[in-house]
Amino acid sequence: MSSRPPESESIPTPLSWAKRAGAAPHIPGNPQEIIGNLRALLAAVAEDGAIDRPFTWPHADRSLPMRNAVHALGACGLVAREGRPARLVLTPEARRFLVSEDDLYLLAVLHANVRFVGEALAALGKGLTHPELNAVAAEEYGLPWNTLDQVRRRVYWFRAAELVDYWTNGLIVPTERGRQFLELVEPVDPDQLPHRRRAPSQAIELPPPPHSLALALSDADQAALRSRKRQVGYIAGGTRTEVLARLLDAAVPEIRRTDFLTFCAEEFDVLESSAEQTLGTLRSLGLLTQVGSDTFAATERTVDCLASGEPLDFIRLLHLHVALLGETLDALEGGTSSAALARLLADRYPETGLTREDVTRRLALFLETGLAERIGLAVRRTELGTALVRTLPLLARADSDGQEDTGGGAAEASRQGSSSPGDGAASPDHGRLAAEILAASVDSADYRRFERAIAAAFQALGVKAEHIGGPDRTDVVIELWQSPTDRRRVAVEAKTDGAGLLTGRDVEFWSLGKHRERHGAQSTVLIGPRFDARLTEEAEKEKVALLTASELANALLRHGRTPLAPHELTALVTYGEAESLALTWQAAERRQETLSLVLDTLWKSGNDPVDIEYTAGALNAGDIWRETKGTLETPLDQAEIEAALAFLEAPFVAGVVQREKGKHVVTAPPSLLAARLRALAAAIENRPAGKADARATPPPPVRPDAGSSARTPAPRQAPDDVPASLVRAWAKSRGRAVNPRGRLPEHLVREYKQAHGLE
Numbered sequence: 001m002s003s004r005p006p007e008s009e010s011i012p013t014p015l016s017w018a019k020r021a022g023a024a025p026h027i028p029g030n031p032q033e034i035i036g037n038l039r040a041l042l043a044a045v046a047e048d049g050a051i052d053r054p055f056t057w058p059h060a061d062r063s064l065p066m067r068n069a070v071h072a073l074g075a076c077g078l079v080a081r082e083g084r085p086a087r088l089v090l091t092p093e094a095r096r097f098l099v100s101e102d103d104l105y106l107l108a109v110l111h112a113n114v115r116f117v118g119e120a121l122a123a124l125g126k127g128l129t130h131p132e133l134n135a136v137a138a139e140e141y142g143l144p145w146n147t148l149d150q151v152r153r154r155v156y157w158f159r160a161a162e163l164v165d166y167w168t169n170g171l172i173v174p175t176e177r178g179r180q181f182l183e184l185v186e187p188v189d190p191d192q193l194p195h196r197r198r199a200p201s202q203a204i205e206l207p208p209p210p211h212s213l214a215l216a217l218s219d220a221d222q223a224a225l226r227s228r229k230r231q232v233g234y235i236a237g238g239t240r241t242e243v244l245a246r247l248l249d250a251a252v253p254e255i256r257r258t259d260f261l262t263f264c265a266e267e268f269d270v271l272e273s274s275a276e277q278t279l280g281t282l283r284s285l286g287l288l289t290q291v292g293s294d295t296f297a298a299t300e301r302t303v304d305c306l307a308s309g310e311p312l313d314f315i316r317l318l319h320l321h322v323a324l325l326g327e328t329l330d331a332l333e334g335g336t337s338s339a340a341l342a343r344l345l346a347d348r349y350p351e352t353g354l355t356r357e358d359v360t361r362r363l364a365l366f367l368e369t370g371l372a373e374r375i376g377l378a379v380r381r382t383e384l385g386t387a388l389v390r391t392l393p394l395l396a397r398a399d400s401d402g403q404e405d406t407g408g409g410a411a412e413a414s415r416q417g418s419s420s421p422g423d424g425a426a427s428p429d430h431g432r433l434a435a436e437i438l439a440a441s442v443d444s445a446d447y448r449r450f451e452r453a454i455a456a457a458f459q460a461l462g463v464k465a466e467h468i469g470g471p472d473r474t475d476v477v478i479e480l481w482q483s484p485t486d487r488r489r490v491a492v493e494a495k496t497d498g499a500g501l502l503t504g505r506d507v508e509f510w511s512l513g514k515h516r517e518r519h520g521a522q523s524t525v526l527i528g529p530r531f532d533a534r535l536t537e538e539a540e541k542e543k544v545a546l547l548t549a550s551e552l553a554n555a556l557l558r559h560g561r562t563p564l565a566p567h568e569l570t571a572l573v574t575y576g577e578a579e580s581l582a583l584t585w586q587a588a589e590r591r592q593e594t595l596s597l598v599l600d601t602l603w604k605s606g607n608d609p610v611d612i613e614y615t616a617g618a619l620n621a622g623d624i625w626r627e628t629k630g631t632l633e634t635p636l637d638q639a640e641i642e643a644a645l646a647f648l649e650a651p652f653v654a655g656v657v658q659r660e661k662g663k664h665v666v667t668a669p670p671s672l673l674a675a676r677l678r679a680l681a682a683a684i685e686n687r688p689a690g691k692a693d694a695r696a697t698p699p700p701p702v703r704p705d706a707g708s709s710a711r712t713p714a715p716r717q718a719p720d721d722v723p724a725s726l727v728r729a730w731a732k733s734r735g736r737a738v739n740p741r742g743r744l745p746e747h748l749v750r751e752y753k754q755a756h757g758l759e
Contacts, residue, residue, distance in 0.1 A: 011108040012077070012093055017188055018367075018374045020115045021075040022143065024153040026499070028057055031159035035103060038078075041069055042094050045079055049088035052533075068503060068532050077113035103161040104181055110157060111185050116141055118185040120154050121163060121178055127171035130155065140190040142335070142378065147445045149498055204387040209316050210304035216320055217393060225395040228323040230352060232361055233281030236268040239361055240368050241311040243268075244287070247278065249306055251288055254297040285321045311369045312388060318365070319392055323352050326392035328362045329371060329385050335378035338363060339442070343435030348397040350431025353557035355550060356438055398431075430560035433457050434553035441529040441549035444498040451475045451494045454527055457552055458492075461559050463566055465492075474515035474524075478573070480566040490573045491521040495528040504534035509542045525573040527552060545575040562588045591643070594636055598644040599673065601627045602656060602666040618663035621645070639738060643729035648673075652680060662725075727752045 014020070027034040027041070040058050044066070054063035070079050070088055078094040081087065090098070093109045111117040116137055123136045134151045137143040145151070155172055158164040163178035174182075209217065237243035250263050257279070264275035279296070282288040291297045298306065305313040319326040324345060331344050341363075342356045363379050366372035371385035381389070437457055440450040451469055455476045458465035464479040476492035493512060495502050512524045525545040539546050555572055568584050571577035601624050606617035619627070621641040629635040645664055648655035655673045656664045668676075724744055730752050731738040738748065 011105065011184055012112040014112040014186070014188075017115060017193060020113055022115055022150075023074045023499075024110070024114050024117070024150060024157065025073040025076045025078075026153055027072065028060070031156050033058075034156060035106065035160045038106075039098065039101070041073075042078065042090060042098055045070070045088045046090050046095070046098065051081075051086060051088060062504070064503065065533055068501070068534075071501065072499070075113065077109050104177075104184070107157060107161050107163065107181060108185055116143055116150075117154060117157075118182065119187040119190075120151070121158060121174060122182055122187045124164065124172055124174050124178075127167070127173040129170045129172070133172065141188075142190075142193060144378070146443070147498065149444070204383050206384075206387050206391065207308070207310050207312065209313055210301070210308055212301050212304050213313060213316055216301060217316060217391075220320060220393040222396060224320075225393065226351075228321055228325075229284060230323045230354065230358065232322055232358075233284060234274065234277040235281050236264050236270045236274050236278045239365060241314040241365070242368075244282075244314055245306060247282065248287055248298045248302050251296055251298045252303060252306065254291055254295050257294045257296065260296065285318065287317070287321075312371075315365065315369055315371065315388065316392070322362075324349055324354055324395065325362055325365075326389055327394050328354075328359060329366055329381060329389045329392075330394055332366070332372055332379060332381035332385065335380040337378050339439050341379075343432070343439060346431035346435040349395060350398055350557070350560065352395075353431070353434065353554065355554070430460060430556045433460055434556045437549050437553045437556070441496055441527075442498055442500050444496045447494070447496045450496045450527075454492060454494050454552070457556055460556060461566075461569055462563070463569065468519070472511075472514070472518070474519055474521070477519050477521060480570050480573075482567045482570070488523075488570055489519065489521040491516045491519055491524045492573070493524060493526045495526065497529055500529040501532055502528040502530065502535055503532045504538055507535060507538070509538050509544065512542065512544060523574060539575075543575045545573055545577075547573065558585060562592060564588060590640070594640045595644045595647065596670075597628050597636065598624055598641055599648060599655065599666070599670050602664060603670055606666045615663075616659075616665070618659050618665045620662045620664070623663075639728050642725040646723075646726050646729035653677065722749060722752060 025038075027037050029037045037058055041055070044055050051067045052065050055066045055069045056063040057069070066088065073079055078091055078097075080089055080091055082089050093105075097106050097109065107117070119141060120133060120137070123133065123140070128136070130148045130151050133155070134145055134148055137145060137151065143150075155164065155166070158172070158178065159166055161177075161181075163175060163181055165173045165175055167173060208214070232239055235243060235247070237246070246267065247264065250260065255263075260279055261272050261275040264270065264278050265272055270278075279288070283290070283296070286299060287302045288296045289299050301317055305317055315325070327349060328341065328345060331341060331348065336344070338356055338359045342354060342359045345352070345354050345359065363372060366381075366385060367374065367379065371382060371388060372379050373382050433453065433456055436453045437450075440446075440453040443449055448469060451467055455465045455467040458476070458478045464481075466477045467475070468477060469475050474491040475494040478490050478492060480488045480490065482488055491512070493507075493515070495506055497506065506528075507526065512526070516522075516524050523543075523545065525547050526539060527547045527549065529549050531539070531546050531548070536546065538544075552572075555569075559569075562585065564584065568581075571581035571584065602617075602619060605611040605615070605619050605623075605627075608617070611617050615623075621638045624641050625636060625638065645656060645658075647653060649658060649664070653673065653676065654667060655676075656666050658664050727744055727749055728738050731748060738744070
């Protein structure tokens with residue numbers, strides 16, 4: 001440790017408060033060890049910057065990937081990445097620290113790159129406790145930490161550099177060395193931070209949008225707002241208006257694919273495959289359009305935005321194509337974190353299901369364009385953002401229920417066109433539970449909160465779940481109904497982590513087997529925020545399924561829109577079954593999409609004067625295929641269409657009737673058929689008490705003895721002929737391969753009859 005303080009002109013210049021990291025670096029060890037451990041890590045990076053090579057902390061028994069060790073540093077100005085493939089390199093400040101071994105210089109580097117370092121030392125005065133210092137961070141500097149973890153990290157670094165003494169009564173008291181350090185650095189004045197500034201007294205005047213964009217905004221109805229894309233997609237250089245302008249300007253008046261890929265790769269130093277992804281994203285966002293066999297051009301609205309040179313116009317344009325963009329800005333009225341914002345949006349718009357990463361990308365756009373500002377760890381809308389959001393059409397909120405609109409006149413107009421509960425939206429409960437899963441997974445101060453959230457999530461998935469917890473016991477046990485004689489029990493282990501990453505040291509795999517045996521479970525699933533490579537390898541060896549909080553939250557939202565049966569959801573918690581679950585869900589969603597598209601096509605034909613004149617509004621499977629082939633990326637096949645027609649033809653739905661030559665006619669508007677299906681659902685949900693339920697299933701029934709005198713009704717005789725469309729639809733619904741045309745196999749017809757009691 002250097003005893004001589006560095007010269008003030010040699011210490012690094014602090015970044016602006018907004019650009020400094022909120023989290024202090026975390027290095028294992030006590031205050032007497034962490035600086036030495038940091039030197040060992042930096043020396044290892046200097047020797048070999050390979051990201052995935054093993055690294056072992058001093059005095060540790062096991063190694064871990066270098067990327068995980070460096071991850072704990074955060075953005076503290078010591079390590080960076082460069083090149084492709086990326087390698088770790090030391091910053092000039094880190095190299096100087098290694099040479100000088102000057103601890104005060106190290107603390108000056110942390111102060112320059114991390115919020116509330118010098119400020120925390122200055123706030124100590126004659127001494128504060130950890131809770132008191134945490135209160136200063138929240139009240140004075142807008143850093144509302146829910147735990148003492150971040151304050152303790154900073155105090156550890158102070159103690160390591162001998163800037164403070166830690167007294168037995170819990171007081172943290174600056175030393176003479178600490179007071180000398182404060183003379184070298186300049187703490188931020190909290191009165192100059194965004195959360196202390198006054199709002200401007202004059203109203204903000206927005207630049208008007210171009211004419212084409214203004215028309216598009218005024219025409220955006222609820223259907224258009226619901227059809228926007230959730231994921232922005234990859235854009236080389238990042239999702240920033242300045243990057244968009246550079247990319248799109250190259251496509252005026254037009255550009256060939258090869259030229260665009262070359263321009264993008266050279267301009268942003270990316271691979272050609274990344275440039276190809278960028279082209280696809282710009283097309284999906286409606287910013288580029290194809291004008292030739294291999295030629296693309298900026299759309300009319302894009303050209304107008306480029307001509308105006310106004311970043312807000314790109315925000316307006318993106319709002320028309322990106323789900324919940326303006327709605328996210330609307331929700332930023334007060335300072336909030338991305339996690340809290342994700343929960344709020346899940347409450348307001350449960351059918352969309354934005355992840356925390358989705359929200360963060362939207363916030364980055366607002367911060368870049370001045371529509372939002374950082375207040376410590378939180379982000380809030382600026383006056384400019386408030387002025388803009390009042391002019392945007394917003395999606396109707398699921399939680400509005402006549403509440404006062406905070407999004408301005410345009411938002412109010414859009415909410416008057418609110419959709420009905422039957423629009424295919426996920427239940428608000430699923431949205432709230434999904435948000436709670438994400439938040440609880442990183443709440444290390446209350447691990448039981450995560451356990452409760454997991455139990456509630458599985459119950460919402462229609463699975464029996466019991467929250468247990470406690471020493472030598474698993475956290476949750478779930479039971480998945482497979483058949484009348486089969487149940488599958490799974491032991492659920494829940495692990496939280498404040499940094500959002502579980503490592504191999506966080507889990508004792510040897511104990512999971514004991515928990516499984518104790519609760520009579522057939523398998524184990526480990527649920528946490530994220531998992532590092534070493535933990536993943538251990539889980540593979542032990543055949544333990546891994547499920548991230550994000551995956552469980554997404555499953556909740558997806559289940560709210562497209563419910564799966566418990567035997568199908570078994571793959572969610574079973575080792576090695578993730579791919580089969582994805583295929584099952586895709587197939588279920590495809591069936592829903594097919595049903596909607598077939599019904600919509602029949603309804604349009606039944607109301608088209610030309611179709612009525614020539615075909616009486618009747619369509620067969622081939623007609624429907626021709627009408628819909630350009631609607632989906634993968635056109636419907638005949639079997640899918642016939643399966644949808646068979647369902648709509650069933651007496652319980654009676655949505656279509658079959659005419660001669662396999663032609664079908666719609667019998668009622670789609671809205672009425674949706675209401676009929678909701679009524680059927682209500683009848684099932686309101687069945688007489690005492691019936692079996694997915695959340696409270698009885699034990700498997702005992703099979704009667706062979707000598708039982710109970711009589712079995714004789715099955716009905718099979719009809720002379722079974723419609724081929726019904727057999728194909730039945731086989732398709734069970735994942736059976738069946739030819740869309742020609743004679744059906746006799747064994748398939750026989751199985752259909754047996755399944756329906758027809759022989």
